[in-house]
Structure formats: structure tokens, C-alpha cells
Amino acid sequence: MNKKQKKMLTRILIAAIMVAALSLVPVQGYLRAVLYMIPYLVIGYDILLKAWKGIRNRQVFDENFLMAVATVGAICLGDFKEGTAVMLFYQIGELFQSYAVGKSRRNISELMDIRPDYANVERNGSLEKVDPDEVEIGSIIVVQPGEKVPIDGIITEGKTTLNTSALTGESLPRDAKEGDEIISGCINMTGVLKIRTTREFGESTVSKILDLVENSSSRKSRSENFISKFARYYTPVVCYSALALAILPPLVRLMLMGLDPQWGDWVYRALTFLVISCPCALVISIPLSFFAGIGGASNAGVLVKGSNYMETLAQTRYVVFDKTGTLTKGVFEVCGVHHNVMEDHKILEYAALAECSSSHPISRSLQRAYGKEIDRTRVEDIEEISGNGVTARVDGIPVAVGNSRLMERLGVAFKECHQVGTIVHVAIDGSYAGHILIADVLKPTAKAAVAELKKSGIRETVMLTGDIDRVAQQAAAETGVDRVYSELLPADKVTKVEELLEKKNPREKLAFVGDGINDAPVLSRADIGIAMGALGSDAAIEAADVVLMDDDPLKVVKAVRIAKKCMRIVYQNIYFAIGIKILCLLLGAVGIANMWIAIFADVGVMVIAVLNAIRALFVKKL
Incomplete structure (x- = not known):
């Protein structure tokens, strides 16, 4: 607890002890009123001051005004204990809410600890x-x-x-x-x-992340905007309704029916009505649910730029993946070595040495697969033939490494290979030695991620890629995506996403998942853009709505589940708070509910809603 919260806790304890003591002392009349005013002012002086300031600033209708009118009215009717108790329990609820918000902020502050001091x-x-x-x-x-x-x-x-x-x-x-x-x-x-x-510090990854999280609360969801507008009109309506409840029924009894107006009874009902109607549970718990959801997601490595994106992510039913760097590692790796007579490691050795001067990704993959330091003194007469491959002399022996066109150019008979991937043929001393298969390897969790997305309510998964169709189809089959579109240019990916957007139900959202390097146009065009593995990627952080801080596809599943959980909590709080309040308002209007039920309808409902909202902080591991 901070200093302010400790001070409030002290006031609550003092007031509670005094109310309990006065309940045991048989004091009546003016002395009773004076004694009860002491705990009332101890616990409620700040609420009375805020209500007075609101009236002076012509911002009358808020929860402070409702509490002030209800408690002062109860005391004027002689219900000293009830009036003080309402203020006491209201302050208990406020303390609880303050602690809950502080806990959520501390959760996000843990992320802020990444800010370096020097x-x-x-x-x-x-x-x-x-x-x-x-x-x-x-x-x-x-x-x-x-x-x-x-930096x-x-x-x-x-x-x-x-x-x-x-x-x-x-x-x-x-x-x-x-x-x-x-x-x-x-x-x-x-x-x-x-x-x-x-980079400069202001442009570094940590600065961008902190800026993203700090500004996330500025983007409101439709649910938050609805609650804000609801509270703006709701509070004046209930105030006038309470006034009507206090005046109209007694007048009807007196003027039309000739009965005792029972002013005190109806004023008490109106004051109970005011306490019940206080919108704290909604006004506090809904923003807190989103705030906690964003905080919990950030600690799990999922940065959501605002509660509006959290809401959209929860409505996602279609997920479109870019292939390279998203479902695959985005780097070429040797997947197999096929030889005639020579051993695997010998073919790799000759191929890696021949390719030692090239910076091509295929050359680098051969050198990585060889796994030893390249001794360039063993290599001479290197010639790179554009679009074909490389020829060289390794240990004085002619070596050719390249595609089928290179073999045809050199007149070397080779075997056709129908495997999916890039085929690198190797000829040593004029004879065909075999071929090396190189491919972009799937990430270990890609298949599991697609399967888990379907379990999480995703209706269809789609893969977009610039690769040839044969490679794309194999990747789709291995991961289990429902549809694949291949041989696409970057502009074609935008067009394809727009086609998918037109075909789907407008209420169902489409998410695009890219690696954040060259997918900025598509990330911006989708209902929600998710940049994966975007550490240090300016394009991703700027264009995406959700940023995943590593390249694990399962993080997409985590993001969707966090959003769904957050929205479930939001709707639970809305339905629970409104339902209980409507029920208690009806009971209060007909005289069944008293101040103690009103306290539950206000403070009790708020505490339950806040406790429920805090659940959004906790993220389960997949």
C-alpha cells in the first residue's frame, strides 16, 4: 500500500470502531446525532468536499454527489447509523479499487523496469x-x-x-x-x-516498447466508450428519478387519494435508490479489465496498442499468415545430402569450400552445415556464374556447385530430383557426385500454433507466400493451414487480404500475422495486424496493432486467448453490475430494499467486479 492508501485504511478503522462502539451505547436525541457525526466526518469529509467542488464547477452528477446526498439525507431522517455505514462501506470499496488499480499498474511497471538508468x-x-x-x-x-x-x-x-x-x-x-x-x-x-x-536511445527498442505500452490506454474500445457515455446520461437520470420518487408518490397519496403522504418513507426510498444507482462498478471495473488485460499481455511478451485492438482481436475468426519468417524460420538450411559414392560430409566440405567467397543465402547455409572453419588456402580459381552457380578448384580438384543449368553447361550428367526445396548439384573432378537439398525450415511450433488457433475458435487459417506453389503446398500440408496462396508479390498480398475481407462477415475480424519487415502494407490493411518477432523492427511497431516480442507462432494463440479472456471478463462485469442494480432499484422503489441492500448493490457489486477484472492480469502458459 502507498501512503495515501494507508491513511485511508486508518480512517476506515477509526470510523468502523467508533460506529461499532456507538451501536453498543444506548444514546438518544441530539447527543446521538453529535456522536455519529464524528465517525461520519472522519470517513466522509473528502467525499463531501468533492461533491461541493463539483456543484461549484457545475459538474454536479457524479458518484460523490450521489453519496453525499444519500448519506446526508439519511442522517437528516434520523438514520445516523445507516448514513455513516453507507459512507464507510463506500470508502472501503474505493480503497479496494485503488489497491486493485495499483496492482495492475505495478504489473505494467515491471515492464517499465527495462528502462535503463545509464x-x-x-x-x-x-x-x-x-x-x-x-x-x-x-x-x-x-x-x-x-x-x-x-541502447x-x-x-x-x-x-x-x-x-x-x-x-x-x-x-x-x-x-x-x-x-x-x-x-x-x-x-x-x-x-x-x-x-x-x-541507434539513438529515443529510437531504440526499449523506448519504442515503453512508448507503446504507456499510450495504450488512449485508444478506447467500444465497450469503454459505451460505459463513458452511459455514465454521463445515467447519473442525471437516476438523480431526477430519485427526486420524482421522493415527491410524486406522496403528492398522489395526499392530493388524489386523501391519505397520509408518508414523506419520510418515500424520501428514504429515494435515498436508497440513489445509493443503489451509483455507477461505480461499471465506471471502474470496465477500464480496469482492459488495463489489466493489456498489463497481463505485456508481461507475456504480447504488446497490445489499445483496448480497441484487444476487443477486435477477441472477435477474430480468420488468421492470415505470411509464410517466410512467420511460420518458417526464414533462413535456408541443409535438409538432406544425396550422393553417388562419396560420403555426405565430403560433398558438404567441397561445396562449402567452393562457395566460400559468396554471400548468397544458399552459400551461407552450405557453410553453416559444414560446421568447420573455412580454410581459404585450399581454394583457388573461384568463378561465380550468374544464375547458375560456382566453379572452383579445391585441393587442386575441379569442383562445380550450382543448379541444373550449371550441370548442363559443363556437360555433367545428373539425376533429376523432385523433392521440394532448392536443389544444389555438386560435380567433382568432372563427375556428378550428388546433390544437396536446401529448404526454408518450419518453426518447431508452427503446426501446434495452427492447431491451437482452431481450438480457440478461429474459423479459417490462410497462408500467403511468394514461394513457388510446390513449396507453398508442402508447407501448408505440414502446418495444417486451410488455404494457401503462392507466388505472390507484396502488392498481391494486400489484394488477397482485401478479397478475404470482402468475403467474410463484417462482424467477424481478420488478423494478418507477418514478420514485420516487409509486411507493413498488409499489417495496416487487415482488421488487426500482428507483427511477430518484431524486436527492433520499426516497420512492425509502427504498422501493427499487436506486437509479439519473439518469433514463436504460439504467441499468436496466446494473444487471441488473452483478448478473449479479457472480453469475457468485461461482459461478465457489465451484465452482472447492470443486472444486480436493476433488480435492487426495483426493490428499492417498492420499499423492499433498505440501505444495507443498497450498500451491497453499490460497494459489494463494485468489489466483486473489480476482483473479476483483476483476473485479466493472470495469463496461463500454453
């Missing part, structure tokens, strides 16, 4: 702590074990293990070494690192 810059042989804003691009900073990485950059010296849980929600550490890119917000766990900065 950066270490080496000057004159010693480390100097400076404000991260003062570090220019290209500067060398030093990050010691236990410190946060303050995005590239490791120039050292190796370490990084804790990225504050960014991704995953506790598994990641290894980093010289030459690797590193993003701000990670915690250096082991070695000393020297990093050459590639």
Missing part, C-alpha cells in the same frame, strides 16, 4: 556513467554482468547469456557473442560486453 562509456581508460540520451550512434558502450543493455547495437567484444524475459515473457536465457545484434532492455547475465550502438 550507459557506461569508456573515457580515458575508465568507465563513465552517462545518460543514455547523450550516447551518439556509433559509440562504444560497456555493459557489465547484471546491467541492462541501454540497441552490435557486440564488438565479448560473449554472454542474456535474460530477455522482460521483453518476451520467456525465462529461457539466450546466448550472444561478438558480431551479434543486441537490443536494449535485455539484462546481461554473465560476460562483459562492448557494444557499438546502432
Whole structure:
């Protein structure tokens, strides 16, 4: 609890003890009124002041005004205990609500802990702590074990293990070494690192994430906007209704029926009506539900830019995936080596050495598969033939590595291969040695993610890709997506998403999931854009509505489930609060409900709704 909450708790305890003591003391008349005014003012003076300020500023109709009128009215009718109790329990509810909001804010504040306080810059042989804003691009900073990485950059010296849980929600550490890119917000766990900065602090990953989370509350959902408008008209209506309840029935009894008007009884009913009608449960719990949902999602590595996107995500029934970098790793890997006589590792060795001077992704995949340091002294006479491949001499032996056109050009007889992927043929000393199969590999969780999405209520999954149809169809079959569109240019993907948007029911939403690098147009066009693995990607953070902080496809499932849970809680609170209030208002109007039932209808309902809203903070692991 903070200082303000502790002060309120003290006031509540003092007032509660005094009310309990007065209930046991047989005091009547003016002395009773004076004694009950002490706990009433202890617990309610601030509410009375706020109500008076609202009247002076011509902003009369709020919960402070309702509580002030109801409690002062009850005291004027001689119901001292009820009037004080209403104010006491209202303040208990306010304390509870304050604590709940504070807990939700602390949950988001844990994410804010990624903000670095300083950066270490080496000057004159010693480390100097400076404000991260003062570090220019290209500067060398030093990050010691236990410190946060303050600015995005590239490791120039050292190796370490990084804790990225504050960014991704995953506790598994990641290894980093010289030459690797590193993003701000990670915690250096082991070695000393020297990093050459590639961005200014204001443009770094941590700054963009914090800005995104801090501004998420500015984008309101339809449910929040409805509650705001509802409260604006609802409170004056119930005030005038209570006034009518206090005046009209007695007048009818007196003037038309000639009966005792029973003014005190009807005024008491009107005051009970006012307490019941206080809209605290709705006004507090609905924004709190969204706030807690966004906070819980952020701690799980899912950044939602606003409650409106949370609402849209919950209505998603169609999910469209980009293939490369989203369902697949986006990097070529050797999937198989097929040879005539020579051993697998020998073919890989000759192919990797022949390709050692090329920066092509296929060349890099061959070198990674070889797994050893390339000895360039063994290679000579390298010639790269555009669109065909590479020829070279390795250990004095002629080697050719490339596609079928290269084999035909060199007059080497080769075997046709019908496997899906990129086929790299290898000829050694003029004879065909075999071929190497290279493909973009599916992410380990891609198939599970598609299956879990269908369990979560997604009606159809679609895959868009620029790959040839044969490769696309195999990827679709392995992942289990329902439809696939292949050989698409970036502009074609936008067109295809627009076609899908036109065909679906307008009330059902379509989400597009991309890797955030070249998918910005499609992310913007879909009902909701989800950028996956978007650490450090400006395009993703700007264009997407939801940003997943790592490249695990299961995070898409988590995002959908968090949104659905959040919206279930919102609707539960709306139906529960309105239903109980309508029931109690009817009971109050006919004289069945008293002040104690009114206290439950106001404070009790608010406490239950807030407790329910807090559930949105907790995210289950898949």
C-alpha cells in the first residue's frame, strides 16, 4: 500500500470502531446525532468536499454527489447509523479499487523496469556513467554482468547469456557473442560486453516498447466508450428519478387519494435508490479489465496498442499468415545430402569450400552445415556464374556447385530430383557426385500454433507466400493451414487480404500475422495486424496493432486467448453490475430494499467486479 492508501485504511478503522462502539451505547436525541457525526466526518469529509467542488464547477452528477446526498439525507431522517455505514462501506470499496488499480499498474511497471538508468562509456581508460540520451550512434558502450543493455547495437567484444524475459515473457536465457545484434532492455547475465550502438536511445527498442505500452490506454474500445457515455446520461437520470420518487408518490397519496403522504418513507426510498444507482462498478471495473488485460499481455511478451485492438482481436475468426519468417524460420538450411559414392560430409566440405567467397543465402547455409572453419588456402580459381552457380578448384580438384543449368553447361550428367526445396548439384573432378537439398525450415511450433488457433475458435487459417506453389503446398500440408496462396508479390498480398475481407462477415475480424519487415502494407490493411518477432523492427511497431516480442507462432494463440479472456471478463462485469442494480432499484422503489441492500448493490457489486477484472492480469502458459 502507498501512503495515501494507508491513511485511508486508518480512517476506515477509526470510523468502523467508533460506529461499532456507538451501536453498543444506548444514546438518544441530539447527543446521538453529535456522536455519529464524528465517525461520519472522519470517513466522509473528502467525499463531501468533492461533491461541493463539483456543484461549484457545475459538474454536479457524479458518484460523490450521489453519496453525499444519500448519506446526508439519511442522517437528516434520523438514520445516523445507516448514513455513516453507507459512507464507510463506500470508502472501503474505493480503497479496494485503488489497491486493485495499483496492482495492475505495478504489473505494467515491471515492464517499465527495462528502462535503463545509464550507459557506461569508456573515457580515458575508465568507465563513465552517462545518460543514455547523450550516447551518439556509433559509440562504444560497456555493459557489465547484471546491467541492462541501454541502447540497441552490435557486440564488438565479448560473449554472454542474456535474460530477455522482460521483453518476451520467456525465462529461457539466450546466448550472444561478438558480431551479434543486441537490443536494449535485455539484462546481461554473465560476460562483459562492448557494444557499438546502432541507434539513438529515443529510437531504440526499449523506448519504442515503453512508448507503446504507456499510450495504450488512449485508444478506447467500444465497450469503454459505451460505459463513458452511459455514465454521463445515467447519473442525471437516476438523480431526477430519485427526486420524482421522493415527491410524486406522496403528492398522489395526499392530493388524489386523501391519505397520509408518508414523506419520510418515500424520501428514504429515494435515498436508497440513489445509493443503489451509483455507477461505480461499471465506471471502474470496465477500464480496469482492459488495463489489466493489456498489463497481463505485456508481461507475456504480447504488446497490445489499445483496448480497441484487444476487443477486435477477441472477435477474430480468420488468421492470415505470411509464410517466410512467420511460420518458417526464414533462413535456408541443409535438409538432406544425396550422393553417388562419396560420403555426405565430403560433398558438404567441397561445396562449402567452393562457395566460400559468396554471400548468397544458399552459400551461407552450405557453410553453416559444414560446421568447420573455412580454410581459404585450399581454394583457388573461384568463378561465380550468374544464375547458375560456382566453379572452383579445391585441393587442386575441379569442383562445380550450382543448379541444373550449371550441370548442363559443363556437360555433367545428373539425376533429376523432385523433392521440394532448392536443389544444389555438386560435380567433382568432372563427375556428378550428388546433390544437396536446401529448404526454408518450419518453426518447431508452427503446426501446434495452427492447431491451437482452431481450438480457440478461429474459423479459417490462410497462408500467403511468394514461394513457388510446390513449396507453398508442402508447407501448408505440414502446418495444417486451410488455404494457401503462392507466388505472390507484396502488392498481391494486400489484394488477397482485401478479397478475404470482402468475403467474410463484417462482424467477424481478420488478423494478418507477418514478420514485420516487409509486411507493413498488409499489417495496416487487415482488421488487426500482428507483427511477430518484431524486436527492433520499426516497420512492425509502427504498422501493427499487436506486437509479439519473439518469433514463436504460439504467441499468436496466446494473444487471441488473452483478448478473449479479457472480453469475457468485461461482459461478465457489465451484465452482472447492470443486472444486480436493476433488480435492487426495483426493490428499492417498492420499499423492499433498505440501505444495507443498497450498500451491497453499490460497494459489494463494485468489489466483486473489480476482483473479476483483476483476473485479466493472470495469463496461463500454453
